Amino acid sequence: MADSEVFTNGDRPLYGQRLLPHILREVSKSDPQKPWALVFETSDIFKGFRTVNVRDISNAVNATAWWMHNQLGRSDHFETVAYIGISDIRYEIVHLASINCGYKLLCISVRNSDSGYLSLLEATKCTKFVCSSELLAKGKHIKDLVPNLQLVQLPSFDEMLSGNIADYPYDKTFAEAENDPVLICHTSGSTGAPKPITLTNGNWAVIDNLRKIPKTPGRKNQDWSLFNYENRGCFLSSFPPFHATGMIAMALPLLYNSVIVVPPPDRPATGESCLEIMHVLERHHRTLRGLLVPPTVLEQLVQEPDGLQQTSKLDFVMFTGGPLAPSVGDRLSKVTDICQLIGSTETGPLPGLVPERKNWSYFEWQPFYKIDMEAWADDAFELHPENPRLWRFHGRTDDVVVLSNGEKFNPVTMEAIVQGHPLLTGALYYGQVTETPQNVSNLEAPEDLEAVEEYVRSSLSGHLPQEPTSDGEDLFTLGLDSLQTLEFTNKLKAGLSSHLEVQGMKDITAKQVYANPSIRSLSRFLYGLLNPECGSPDMMANDDTKREAHAKARQNIAFTSVNAKHDANDARLVYLQVDLSQERFGLQPEVFSDLLADTDVIIHNAWKVDFNHTIESFEPQIAGVRRIVNSSQDSCRNPHIMFVSSVSSVGNWAAVYGAHKAVPESPLEDYSVxxxxxxxxxxxxxxxxxxxxxxxxxxxxxxLRVGQIAGPLHGGGSWNKSEWLPSLVRTSKELGLIPDSLPDVDWVPDEVKAKPAVKILDFFDGIAQAGDRQPVYETAKGVALSKSMAELPSVSGEWMRTWLKQWDF
Incomplete structure (x- = not known):
C-alpha cells in the first residue's frame, strides 16, 4: 500500500491511525524543510543553535536503520535493543530506526544502579546494546556486568547524515502494526527494581488522536494537542529522552505543528539556562510558546532577574513529575497559564482542561472522559471546597516522596540505615515540594587544598553512575544529573557550614557546580571560599577563558534584554573580565601585555551606581581610574582615555556660583561644585x-559629563525601564496623577549620542585641535561640527510613543 494511502483519507490525515515511520516519510516528501528541532549543542548557549529539519531527521533515520541492519541484523520478532546516550535528538532517531528494523527500543536511564541495569536487561531479554561515544565507558561497564551483551557505538548525528540515506523499507499498515511493541520505558525504581513498560504503535496513535477530543466552550484542552501551534511555534523541553515525557516531546514535531527546542546535552537544564535560551531565541526572532519542564526548573526560573517577564510571553508552562511550590505557582499564574500533567507511563497523561489561572493548582478532568476519582488508589487528592469539578494533589498513600524535579524517592530504606547509628534514636527524610530528600549531617571540613579535594571526592561518592578516572574529568559527562547535583551541593554545604560565614554558604550553589564541573575546579573554588586571605589557586590560563565566556554571556543577555541588534558573538570582539581594583586588572601577565600592546582607546564606562554611599565606598573605582592612567603610560601606544563622567560631578554648581551662570564645559578644580x-x-x-x-x-x-541618555528612536535597543523618566511615567499611571511641573531637560537619543563608540571617536578626532592633549568639547562647538546634533529637533509626541512602547505601556 502506498504511503499516501496509509497517511490520508482523501485530503484529511487519518489522525489516530498513522504510524510514525509513515508520517516521517510523507512529511519529508511534502515539506522537507519543515523545522523539527532547534538544538543547542554546547553549554555555551550564546553560541546559538542548530536548526534540524524533517529532511535531516528522515535522512538520519534511514542511515541509522541501515547501520543497525548491518551491525545488529533485522529482527522478525521484536527483539529488544537498548540505547544509552547523552540527551540529544539521536534518541528519537534510534527509536524510529528501531521500528523500521523490527526492534523495540529500551531507553535506559543513566541514573540506574548496576542492579537496575541487570534487572532491566534480564526482564526485557535484551542482548543488543547501543551507546553514544560520550557514554562508551558506561556501555563497557554494563557489558562487563553482562558478558554476552553485544555492544556497538552509535555514529554521531553528522555521521548519520553522511551515511546511506536511501529509504529503509517499512511497509506495514496501521491495522497490521497497531499492537507491535516499539518502545520500552521504565519506572524510577523508587519502590524496588525499575519496571519495564512496553509501548506500542497504538500508544503513539492515541497521542496523535488527542486533537479530536471535543472542545469545551470557552476552555482549552490540556493534553499533547496543546503543542499544535499556529505558525509552527517552538516549545522547550528539558526532560531527558530516556524519560517517557522526554521521548514524547521529541516526537511531537512529527505529530503536531511545533518545533522542539533541545537544551545542551552536557548539562541538566536549570532556570538560568532556560532563560538564556529564551533570550537567544528572541534575538533570532523565534517565538517560544511553551515550556515543558519539571517543577524545579520553574522554581529556579522565577528567581532569575527577568524570569517572570520572559515567562509572560509564553502561552503556557507545563510541568509534570512532581508538585510545584505554591508560592511559585501563584507568581507564575499572574503572567501565563499553568498546566500540570498527571498519569502513568502506561497510560500517558490524563486529558483535562487548562485550569483558570486562579485555580492553577487544581486538576479539572476532561468532561469527555468521565474520570471516576474513586478509582485512584495510589495518590490522594482533595476536592475544591466550592467547585466539585476541581481536584488537587494532596499526597501519596504509599511511602514514596515525590520531589519537585520529578524524581521519586523511597525514604524507608535510608531512614532504617540512618537510625541504625548508635547515637540516633530515629530518623526522618522529607522532600515534598523540595528538590532533594532532606536530612541533617555534619562532616569534618578540610583546611588545605589536598584535604578539600579529598572532601569533594568523598562527598561525590554515590552520586555518580560511574566514578571519575581523574580529578579533571567532567562530572556531567559521567552522568551527574540535576537531582544528584542538588544532593551533592547540599552535602557540600552541610559539611562546610561550621567553617563559612552566611555569605560563603550562599555562594555554594548548584550553579557553581555547573560552572566548576570537575573535582579539581570545584575544589579550587571551595578552597577560595574557605581561605579568602589566600585566594583561589585556580589562577590558570583556562580561567581567563572561562571568564571570557562568562563576560560574553552577560553581554548577550544585556543586548537581548533591551532588544538590541548587536551581535556579541562577532569574531572581531574579545571579552576580558577585569577587576580595575587589582594590579594588571586581575588579568594574567601575558594577557595584560597583549592588551597594552594592542589598545588605542580606553572607554571607561563602568561605575557603581549608588547614590546613598559616601565617597569612601567608591575608593576601588577611583583607584581603578588611576590604574587606567598607569596602563596608558606603560603602553607604547599611549591609548586615549575616554572617561564617562556624570553631570553630578558639577551638580552643586548653582549653589556655589548661582543659577544664572552656566557650568563651563571645561575642567574644574573646585571640589565644592x-x-x-x-x-x-x-x-x-x-x-x-x-x-x-x-x-x-x-x-x-x-x-564626558553625561546626564540623561534617552532611548533609541529606531532599530534595536530600548530605554532602561528603571531610569527616572520611565519610573515617573509608571508611577503616574498607577496613581492616576502627573507632576504639575518638571525642570528643563535636554535629551539626546541613544543613537545620536553613541552610534556606537567608533562614531564618537571620529567626532572627537574632528573637534580636537592638533597637539592638544585635553581639548574642550563644548556643546556649541559640537553643534557647529556635528550634523546630527545640529539637526536634533525637540522631543515630539512620536518620540514619546516610541519610548512608551519600549517601556511596555
Whole structure:
C-alpha cells in the first residue's frame, strides 16, 4: 500500500491511525524543510543553535536503520535493543530506526544502579546494546556486568547524515502494526527494581488522536494537542529522552505543528539556562510558546532577574513529575497559564482542561472522559471546597516522596540505615515540594587544598553512575544529573557550614557546580571560599577563558534584554573580565601585555551606581581610574582615555556660583561644585586625576559629563525601564496623577549620542585641535561640527510613543 494511502483519507490525515515511520516519510516528501528541532549543542548557549529539519531527521533515520541492519541484523520478532546516550535528538532517531528494523527500543536511564541495569536487561531479554561515544565507558561497564551483551557505538548525528540515506523499507499498515511493541520505558525504581513498560504503535496513535477530543466552550484542552501551534511555534523541553515525557516531546514535531527546542546535552537544564535560551531565541526572532519542564526548573526560573517577564510571553508552562511550590505557582499564574500533567507511563497523561489561572493548582478532568476519582488508589487528592469539578494533589498513600524535579524517592530504606547509628534514636527524610530528600549531617571540613579535594571526592561518592578516572574529568559527562547535583551541593554545604560565614554558604550553589564541573575546579573554588586571605589557586590560563565566556554571556543577555541588534558573538570582539581594583586588572601577565600592546582607546564606562554611599565606598573605582592612567603610560601606544563622567560631578554648581551662570564645559578644580553625595564626588575626583595626568604626563584624556541618555528612536535597543523618566511615567499611571511641573531637560537619543563608540571617536578626532592633549568639547562647538546634533529637533509626541512602547505601556 502506498504511503499516501496509509497517511490520508482523501485530503484529511487519518489522525489516530498513522504510524510514525509513515508520517516521517510523507512529511519529508511534502515539506522537507519543515523545522523539527532547534538544538543547542554546547553549554555555551550564546553560541546559538542548530536548526534540524524533517529532511535531516528522515535522512538520519534511514542511515541509522541501515547501520543497525548491518551491525545488529533485522529482527522478525521484536527483539529488544537498548540505547544509552547523552540527551540529544539521536534518541528519537534510534527509536524510529528501531521500528523500521523490527526492534523495540529500551531507553535506559543513566541514573540506574548496576542492579537496575541487570534487572532491566534480564526482564526485557535484551542482548543488543547501543551507546553514544560520550557514554562508551558506561556501555563497557554494563557489558562487563553482562558478558554476552553485544555492544556497538552509535555514529554521531553528522555521521548519520553522511551515511546511506536511501529509504529503509517499512511497509506495514496501521491495522497490521497497531499492537507491535516499539518502545520500552521504565519506572524510577523508587519502590524496588525499575519496571519495564512496553509501548506500542497504538500508544503513539492515541497521542496523535488527542486533537479530536471535543472542545469545551470557552476552555482549552490540556493534553499533547496543546503543542499544535499556529505558525509552527517552538516549545522547550528539558526532560531527558530516556524519560517517557522526554521521548514524547521529541516526537511531537512529527505529530503536531511545533518545533522542539533541545537544551545542551552536557548539562541538566536549570532556570538560568532556560532563560538564556529564551533570550537567544528572541534575538533570532523565534517565538517560544511553551515550556515543558519539571517543577524545579520553574522554581529556579522565577528567581532569575527577568524570569517572570520572559515567562509572560509564553502561552503556557507545563510541568509534570512532581508538585510545584505554591508560592511559585501563584507568581507564575499572574503572567501565563499553568498546566500540570498527571498519569502513568502506561497510560500517558490524563486529558483535562487548562485550569483558570486562579485555580492553577487544581486538576479539572476532561468532561469527555468521565474520570471516576474513586478509582485512584495510589495518590490522594482533595476536592475544591466550592467547585466539585476541581481536584488537587494532596499526597501519596504509599511511602514514596515525590520531589519537585520529578524524581521519586523511597525514604524507608535510608531512614532504617540512618537510625541504625548508635547515637540516633530515629530518623526522618522529607522532600515534598523540595528538590532533594532532606536530612541533617555534619562532616569534618578540610583546611588545605589536598584535604578539600579529598572532601569533594568523598562527598561525590554515590552520586555518580560511574566514578571519575581523574580529578579533571567532567562530572556531567559521567552522568551527574540535576537531582544528584542538588544532593551533592547540599552535602557540600552541610559539611562546610561550621567553617563559612552566611555569605560563603550562599555562594555554594548548584550553579557553581555547573560552572566548576570537575573535582579539581570545584575544589579550587571551595578552597577560595574557605581561605579568602589566600585566594583561589585556580589562577590558570583556562580561567581567563572561562571568564571570557562568562563576560560574553552577560553581554548577550544585556543586548537581548533591551532588544538590541548587536551581535556579541562577532569574531572581531574579545571579552576580558577585569577587576580595575587589582594590579594588571586581575588579568594574567601575558594577557595584560597583549592588551597594552594592542589598545588605542580606553572607554571607561563602568561605575557603581549608588547614590546613598559616601565617597569612601567608591575608593576601588577611583583607584581603578588611576590604574587606567598607569596602563596608558606603560603602553607604547599611549591609548586615549575616554572617561564617562556624570553631570553630578558639577551638580552643586548653582549653589556655589548661582543659577544664572552656566557650568563651563571645561575642567574644574573646585571640589565644592560636586553634588553632595559619594557618587558625584567620586566622579569629580576621577576627573581631577585625569586632568592632572593630561597636564603632567601628556596622557590623552576626554571627559564626558553625561546626564540623561534617552532611548533609541529606531532599530534595536530600548530605554532602561528603571531610569527616572520611565519610573515617573509608571508611577503616574498607577496613581492616576502627573507632576504639575518638571525642570528643563535636554535629551539626546541613544543613537545620536553613541552610534556606537567608533562614531564618537571620529567626532572627537574632528573637534580636537592638533597637539592638544585635553581639548574642550563644548556643546556649541559640537553643534557647529556635528550634523546630527545640529539637526536634533525637540522631543515630539512620536518620540514619546516610541519610548512608551519600549517601556511596555
Amino acid at each position: 560636586a553634588q553632595s553625595q559619594g557618587y558625584g564626588e567620586s566622579k569629580h575626583v576621577s576627573e581631577r586625576i585625569l586632568q592632572i595626568a593630561a597636564e603632567r604626563c601628556g596622557t590623552q584624556v576626554t571627559i
